[in-house]
Amino acid sequence: MDVKPLIHVVDDDASLRAALLRLLDAAGFDSRGYADTGEFLLHPVPDRPGCLLLDVNLPGPSGLELQDVLQQHGCQLPVVFLSGRSDIPSSVRAMKAGAVDFLQKPAQSEALLAAIGRALARDDAQRTARAEQQGLKALFATLTPREREVFDRIVAGKLNKQIAEDLDTSERTVKTHRSQLMHKLGADSAAELGRLDERLRQVASDQGPGIARVLPAS
The missing domain is CATH 1.10.10.10 (Winged helix-like DNA-binding domain superfamily/Winged helix DNA-binding domain)
Structure with a gap:
């Protein structure tokens, strides 16, 4: 990729959010942190490679509700969910809605980075497909x-x-x-x-x- 991927981290736990941002920085990614759904929605998502690390249980609208909002608005940013407890119904709902992974906190660094890798691969495939779509539409x-x-x-x-x-x-x-x-x-x-x-x-x-x-x- 010519542009460094941007990883968005939405988690109300300030210490965990800071730790995740440090991990992502060390792994060579750009990253941005948000304390809740509202803060994330106040910042337009730039058109660049990336994904979303999203806490399930947030103050106000939940991570699952944010996932629904993004889909309703056509945002295809891949989502990796993080949860502080084992929550099978939420994980099933998230995966059915297209989440890349659903990890329980505290997630192992290797597992988290692997999930991010899968999310970025999906993002790249989606961008390639959109570019082809636009090219074919223009041609036709x-x-x-x-x-x-x-x-x-x-x-x-x-x-x-x-x-x-x-x-x-x-x-x-x-x-x-x-x-x-x-x-x-x-x-x-x-x-x-x-x-x-x-x-x-x-x-x-x-x-x-x-x-x-x-x-x-x-």
Whole structure:
């Protein structure tokens, strides 16, 4: 990574929070500490690699409630939970909601850093997927509405003649649209268009409905 990961630590225990920040600094990370959910929410999360070390039991809104708020606002910052007691229902809820790990305090340094490593790996994968999503959306957005319709039918396996009949136009016009869209998408064959379509749909599946509006109809 070109930018040092930023680890956010939300814990109301000042001494533990300070110890965690020292550990993270020694491990080569940038870190920020917050005493509760409200303090964390007052500081915008910068767009840089990182994750969140989050205490479950906080004064005011709990760590689990903060996790819900972040998800509702589309924040994909990976979360590693810390808990002062064994709490199976909370751990199950946290993991179902996408937490990377749920560690009991005091967490061993090795276990904590390993969990942070997994969280950062997830963050990197999510950032890569978002970058691909944005690139594919931008690429596909260069197509005209008619080129999108032709693209949809090409990847469905239809021939130019069939596409022309579907769109009530000439086969020559379809060939022109086909040539133009292949040039825009950097594809040399229908097979490459098919692979591009699969990538588009995979990204849509991984990232949610945000890309659906630029995908051709099934």
